[in-house]
Amino acid sequence: MGTLAGKRIVLGVTGGIAAYKAVEVCRRLVDAGAHVQPVMTDGALKMVGATTFSALASETVRTSLFGDPESPIPHTQMGQAADLVLVCPATARIISDIRTGRSADLLTSTILATRAPVVVCPAMHTEMWEQPAVQENLEVLEQRGVLIVPPESGRLAGGDLGHGRLAEPATVVAHVERALTEQDLLGRHVLVTAGGTREPIDPVRVISNRSTGKQGYAFAEEAWFRGAQVTLVTTVETPEPVGVRRVNVQTAADMQRAVESVDDADIIVMAAAVADFRPADPAEHKLKKTDGIVPQILLEKTHDFLVDLGEKKPDGQVLIGFAAETDDLVDNAKAKLARKKLDLIVANDVTQPGVGFGHDTNEVLIIDANGSCEHVPLTDKRDIARRVLDTAANKLG
């Protein structure tokens, strides 16, 4: 079950043109199993119809402090019951009201009446966004622990282009999920590698493998949800998960450089399928059929940089390697764990159905340098990441 399942979320919608995007946020939260109570301000009601939210949410829209026979004090009832209050979009006005603790309407009163985390998604024109008053208000909110989902650049109301556009619904939902996840990796830097490296034969051809990067991406996503700063060094072009810094590379040598340029990783997750061999002398020009001879490709070994990472591992760092095997899973994985001086190795038998390359699922053994071995039966790759990071977080202490 996902983090959002069963969570009570008050969705405060204020009067920005981006209110229409909050409809999609509402739908996504409900789809993820959250119980959503929408609250609309007078301004929001001028932008989108209450019926739209009432139809999609778990409860009908509330708009007023007064007049509800079933709930004479709706702000305290909603504020106390909430697991999280999300303000999306948040206008400059509501940001200012939250800062000053002004109880001006049902939404501001609910925010005052809650002890739950508050997530604020600003959306406004660039000129308004850049006002020192707005920036100062947001800084104060952040210092108080309010989570701000930064706006993006792009098309604004009235055909303008600029900064201040509401974050995309998927981004907003990801921030909500993060706010509801235990932050056991907060302040930590997690470096993840993903995908199969591509070793050139000539400018158009490569030697690669069947890795799609899904397991590495699942690690990056899970680590960010748990509060970490995440760097993802990847050979695949799939967009990065929300909050993650992506560095694209092609070859094992590129990947080594990118990994070695990070010197403050608390956890390194080497999920990439790094090529063991590469063409020794890649052609500078495309090899042509018309040249007659079928080329013989001479291979040479790539450098196993996980060995280097194990050799110079700083105190306190948790180094995690992978072993995709077809035979003697446990013995091969244990030998790699020892040879590469790893803290953990995640081993899978890629001959099993649903396991390894390209699948959304995996079945693994998590083998610890301390001798313990945990079997994780077939489950989705995010769940695998969760279990491995649980063990890694314990090791960090």
Ligand code: CTP
């Ligand atoms: N790895 C690496 N650099 C390489 C090859 C592998 O950093 N040149 C890392 C992988 O990212 C993985 C681990 O080492 O985390 C194990 O990779 P694998 O190819 O399974 O192991 P090898 O030691 O290369 O052994 P073999 O291929 O013979 O099974």
